[in-house]
Amino acid sequence: MTHYNQPRRRKAEFIKPTNTLKQKVGHGGLSDEILDKAQKLLEENTHDFEPLAMMYLATLMQGVEMAKGYSPSTDKEQIIANMLYPTMQLKANGGMFHYNLVTMIADKLIQFLEVIDQPDIEVLEIVLAFHTTIIAILQGKISGDGGKQGQDLLNALSDACMRYFDKHPDDKL
Amino acid sequence: MAYDFSDVSVLIVEDNLPMVELIKSLLTTFGIKKISSARDGEEGFVLYRKETFDLVITDWMMKPVDGISLTRRLRNDPLSPNQYVPVILMTGFSEKRRVMQARDVGVTEFLVKPFNARDLYRRIAQIIEKPRQFVRSEDFFGPDRRRKNDRGYSGRERRAEPVMINVRSKMGEA
Numbered sequence: 001m002t003h004y005n006q007p008r009r010r011k012a013e014f015i016k017p018t019n020t021l022k023q024k025v026g027h028g029g030l031s032d033e034i035l036d037k038a039q040k041l042l043e044e045n046t047h048d049f050e051p052l053a054m055m056y057l058a059t060l061m062q063g064v065e066m067a068k069g070y071s072p073s074t075d076k077e078q079i080i081a082n083m084l085y086p087t088m089q090l091k092a093n094g095g096m097f098h099y100n101l102v103t104m105i106a107d108k109l110i111q112f113l114e115v116i117d118q119p120d121i122e123v124l125e126i127v128l129a130f131h132t133t134i135i136a137i138l139q140g141k142i143s144g145d146g147g148k149q150g151q152d153l154l155n156a157l158s159d160a161c162m163r164y165f166d167k168h169p170d171d172k173l
Numbered sequence: 174m175a176y177d178f179s180d181v182s183v184l185i186v187e188d189n190l191p192m193v194e195l196i197k198s199l200l201t202t203f204g205i206k207k208i209s210s211a212r213d214g215e216e217g218f219v220l221y222r223k224e225t226f227d228l229v230i231t232d233w234m235m236k237p238v239d240g241i242s243l244t245r246r247l248r249n250d251p252l253s254p255n256q257y258v259p260v261i262l263m264t265g266f267s268e269k270r271r272v273m274q275a276r277d278v279g280v281t282e283f284l285v286k287p288f289n290a291r292d293l294y295r296r297i298a299q300i301i302e303k304p305r306q307f308v309r310s311e312d313f314f315g316p317d318r319r320r321k322n323d324r325g326y327s328g329r330e331r332r333a334e335p336v337m338i339n340v341r342s343k344m345g346e347a
Contacts, residue, residue: 012308013309014307014317015309019304021181024177024180028176030176035290035294037202038199041198041202041290047191052189088234090265091286092264093265096192096195096288100287110266114268
């Protein structure tokens with residue numbers, strides 16, 4: 001018996017479940033009129049994002065505080081996750097509640113945290129810069145993408161990340 | 174003729190209440206009338222066992238039980254009343270490894286936040302119109318993780334037009 005005609009050890013079973021959703025909804029999709037109406041509802045929601053954002057920022061700050069006590073014996077990935085998860089929430093929710101600039105900035109921080117190797121003091125300084133910037137955006141009620149001012153803020157934070165990677169070429173953005 | 178969602182039942186699992194309200198308002202506008210919600214994966218699974226749902230829309234990051242653990246239970250727990258239920262996972266993560274992680278526990282569709290009304294609708298329409306077969310193997314149960322790419326090559330078809338060859342002149346040259 002050669003390698004290729006041995007019986008398969010790991011068989012996979014393929015199942016085609018009944019498409020109950022299709023049976024219930026029928027055909028034809030939804031009209032642009034309905035989708036536009038739904039989009040308008042989304043754009044006109046008046047929920048105040050600031051308290052929610054402040055809660056995530058406080059959690060991010062706790063993550064920074066925990067990272068300050070980082071030593072090689074502590075779980076590095078957990079330390080980074082403590083900062084990554086509240087940042088992800090800021091990214092996810094900012095744009096849903098009209099703070100697109102918060103989403104863009106938090107997204108940049110996620111990209112940074114996803115690739116750093118060590119949560120060292122320079123990393124924490126950069127995270128704090130992001131934290132301070134997002135607080136300023138919320139307090140200034142800078143909704144949308146913030147225009148040129150928003151782009152300048154984003155560029156400045158992006159440059160800080162790039163400077164870090166210039167010093168630590170083993171980490172890549 | 175349009176979709177009639179009036180008989181469709183949806184479970185939203187999300188710990189952010191304003192977000193729950195937003196999703197509810199979108200689904201209601203789509204015509205969905207039966208919408209329930211739970212604040213985390215544990216509460217979501219309890220509700221899922223009590224009622225019949227056609228679709229589950231869950232957030233990823235929740236405490237104490239997140240959307241990944243909930244999906245794993247929906248697919249593999251013997252107490253799950255319908256292991257084939259479509260699951261849309263919402264998250265702020267968009268990195269490939271996160272998508273793969275979600276796919277590997279049996280998530281049907283991945284919806285990156287922030288999203289708009291059409292993004293949500295597209296995921297639902299995809300589930301309705303292009304349902305994926307399920308795979309049961311030693312270490313996985315869930316929607317087939319291989320995606321068929323229907324679009325194929327989208328560039329110019331260089332050889333689509335009939336090729337006109339002047340056979341006679343070619344032969345004459347020979």
